[in-house]
Amino acid sequence: DAGVIQSPRHEVTEMGQEVTLRCKPISGHDYLFWYRQTMMRGLELLIYFNNNVPIDDSGMPEDRFSAKMPNASFSTLKIQPSEPRDSAVYFCASRMLAGGEQFFGPGTRLTVL
Amino acid sequence: SQQGEEDPQALSIQEGENATMNCSYKTSINNLQWYRQNSGRGLVHLILIRSNEREKHSGRLRVTLDTSKKSSSLLITASRAADTASYFCAPATRETSGSRLTFGEGTQLTVNP
Numbered sequence: 001d002a003g004v005i006q007s008p009r010h011e012v013t014e015m016g017q018e019v020t021l022r023c024k025p026i027s028g029h030d031y032l033f034w035y036r037q038t039m040m041r042g043l044e045l046l047i048y049f050n051n052n053v054p055i056d057d058s059g060m061p062e063d064r065f066s067a068k069m070p071n072a073s074f075s076t077l078k079i080q081p082s083e084p085r086d087s088a089v090y091f092c093a094s095r096m097l098a099g100g101e102q103f104f105g106p107g108t109r110l111t112v113l
Numbered sequence: 114s115q116q117g118e119e120d121p122q123a124l125s126i127q128e129g130e131n132a133t134m135n136c137s138y139k140t141s142i143n144n145l146q147w148y149r150q151n152s153g154r155g156l157v158h159l160i161l162i163r164s165n166e167r168e169k170h171s172g173r174l175r176v177t178l179d180t181s182k183k184s185s186s187l188l189i190t191a192s193r194a195a196d197t198a199s200y201f202c203a204p205a206t207r208e209t210s211g212s213r214l215t216f217g218e219g220t221q222l223t224v225n226p
């Protein structure tokens with residue numbers, strides 16, 4: 001298995017632009033997680049899905065952030081409009097079983113100028 | 114939220130020495146997981162210990178769990194330079210059936226050759 005796939009790996013954009021991050025979970029995994037990691041705040045859970053349904057989005061910082069999972073093999077995290085403080089590494093992770101290990105993707109490093 | 118707190122924040126040792134990292138948490142858990150993150154990479158699952166287990170081994174890793182003290186430790190024996198990374202513990206709570214993991218700030222381990 002190729003593991004969790006994220007794209008793009010790096011994104012540089014200007015403030016105010018829309019940013020879309022993509023994730024393909026491991027086939028057969030029922031859970032998908034989006035995290036954000038910064039030096040200041042560490043690794044934060046933004047939202048997670050179970051069977052394509054958003055379960056907990058309490059970590060989404062504000063309305064500028066939205067996430068979708070239209071099918072079991074694809075999810076997006078969108079930021080519109082982006083701001084410099086959104087600069088971070090965004091990780092997607094997936095998991096098969098409740099309470100089991102999570103498999104992380106390589107991350108997308110986002111820089112908002 | 115349930116979050117593991119790792120201690121120490123940073124640890125520097127010589128190759129061949131053992132490294133011990135500790136984790137404390139606050140509420141009842143289903144299991145506790147340890148992850149490693151190499152610089153610029155996603156997290157990698159190391160080991161999961163269930164609430165009814167006291168000790169678990171995996172290669173050079175040894176994890177203990179004391180639910181009465183709400184603490185866990187990760188021991189890496191005969192450390193190598195390649196073990197240099199950040200290490201995170203993640204308690205999986207009973208309330209959420211372990212669906213949500215909250216990561217602490219981690220322990221930065223440096224193994225000097």
